[in-house]
Amino acid sequence: MTSANLGLREQKKQETRQVISDHATRLFIERGFEETTITDIAEAARVAKKTVTNYFARKEDLALDQHEEFTAGLARTVAARAAGESALAALRTAFLAAAARHDPVIGFSGRPFARMIVESPTLTSRLRELHEVREEALAATLAAETAAEPDDITPRAVATQLGGAHRLLFGEVLRLTVDGHDNADIATAVTRAAHRVFDLLEPALGDYATRT
Structure with a gap:
């Protein structure tokens, strides 16, 4: 199979x-999340039920489909920090940038989607698991x-x-x-909150994991 065919196959x-x-x-x-079945989804997408489960191992992953980026994001940000930058500084900068662009990975999703999450015990439970995996x-x-x-418990304490x-x-x-609230108002509010939260952590963690 040629690279072009492989590319088309991956695109498909x-x-x-x-x-x-x-x-x-x-x-x-x-x-509602609880009321929708995998069969319902397969029929709507006009694919076999097995095709759905091949692409999404868990039903929750169909709703929280950016979970891989979510769980790896903080670690990747720290690993990519600049010289002279601490873990806290890198994460602060990344979060503020994400808030400015209304990034879905930090929660921007629109009211219908957000309500779907908070009204589903399964999704709220899965979200807690993803937060733990991320930490x-x-x-x-x-x-x-x-x-x-x-x-050394320090890395785990800091990650927590x-x-x-x-x-x-x-x-x-x-x-x-x-x-x-609309995204612009949310971004303003959460940016203000982020400054407060990260400022509180600064005295203890401001120099931790600073890249030389």
């Missing part, structure tokens, strides 16, 4: 995945970046604080969205 897979995700999101919003990934990166000993800050801010974006 991505298109199929997006079609399934789009139909799933529409049905979840219209009917674990961040802890592993901090440990590697600071050459911490295996029994930094992850907790992002969890809180994500919740604020979701809350304001459900309350009916």
Whole structure:
């Protein structure tokens, strides 16, 4: 198979995945996450039920389809920080930029989608799991970046604080969205909140994991 054929095949897979995700999101919003079945989604997307499960291992992943970027994001930001920049500074800068562009990864999703999440026990539970996975990934990166000993609790303690800050801010974006605020107002409010949250962490973590 030529590289061109491989490229077309990959493009087709991505298109199929997006079609399934789009139909799933529409049905979840219209009917509710708990009430929508994989069969419903397969029929709407005109694919086999097995095709849906091949692309999305869990039903929750159809709704939270950016979960891989979400769970890896904090760790990647820290790993890519500039010389002289601490982990906290890198994450602050990245979050403020994400708020300015209304990034879905930090919670910007529109009122119907946000309500779908908060009204679903399954999705709220899955979201908690994803926050925990994200903190674990961040802890592993901090440990590697600071050459911490295996029994050093510091990277995990720092990841818990930094992850907790992002969890809180994500919740604020979701809350304001459900309350009916538009993205511009949410960005203004969450930017102000982010400055406050990161300022509180600065005395303890401002110099931690600064890249030399």
